[in-house]
Amino acid sequence: MTGTSGMLGSAVVQCTPASLQVIPFTRADADLTEWSAVERAVAELSPQTIIHCAAYADVDGCTTDPQRAWANNADATRLIAEACRENDVRLVYVSTDYVFSGTKCDPYTPEDEPDPINVYGESKLVGEQAVAECLEDYLIVRTQWLYGPGGRHFVEAVIRRARSGQLLRVVCDEMGSPTYVCDLAEALWLAAVSELTGVVHVTNSGFCSRLELAREALDLAGMSSMQIEPIRSDQWPSPTRRPLHAILNNSRWIQAGYPSLRPWQQALADFIGSYLLA
DSSP: OBOTTSHHHHHHHHTOOTTOOOOOBOTTTOOTTOHHHHHHHHHHHOOSEEEEOOOOOOHHHHHHOHHHHIIIIIIHHHHHHHHHHHHTOEEEEEEEGGGSOSOOSSOBOTTSOOOOOSHHHHHHHHHHHHHHHHOSSEEEEEEOSEEOTTSOOHHHHHHHHHHTTOOEEEESSOEEOOEEHHHHHHHHHHHHHSOOOEEEEOOEESOEEHHHHHHHHHHHTTOTTOOEEEEOGGGSOOSSOOOSBOOBOOHHHHHTTOOOEEEHHHHHHHHIIIIIOO
């Protein structure tokens, strides 16, 4: 699997089923933007399945450095897909809600037409298209609002700023499903050994606004008295336009017989109690 030094990749490695063997693969092992390195690695390691977690997921970074975004999210994914095709390897590709504009009232299904509004979403969508063009045995797993141990993410930033006494200004009009990487990692292992193909959406159950997520995190961390200034997304200093209502519909995953991830509030309590308050 790729991206094993990242937040999600580390979680996937840590919850590897006893019956399976994982071969960790990081940037130090090979440059995923170089065909010769990718093809050689896949041929030599001879995996049955690749879980492709590696990505350039800095959303603002993608906006300011689109060349890096396209190289890491689109071009690298195509090379991995081509190597999988040559070596008869199944590919599970982790994608994002950012392939959607966030203008739909109802949660997005896998059948909805993607319409990204920023470079990150565009580059991940082209990665999806490359996977679908190159392979028959593939699964694209879209998820959103990831958080977990060892990473930089919204929950960690809220707790850190609150502890330092900094003013908290949080967007109130962006909706999504906070997803705990440890829960998603277990789902990715199910996906890896399944026969399911195409596109699925997998997030923790339920949804909320960024503001609601921040308040829940502070409550769980014993800082419910901290004041938060609600702001609109267009008041947040960022060069990137973000989807405001890109909630993902997980029904295809569940209808295929796989368990829904627990409610986001339970997962958040687990994370904060196990890692941020430990």
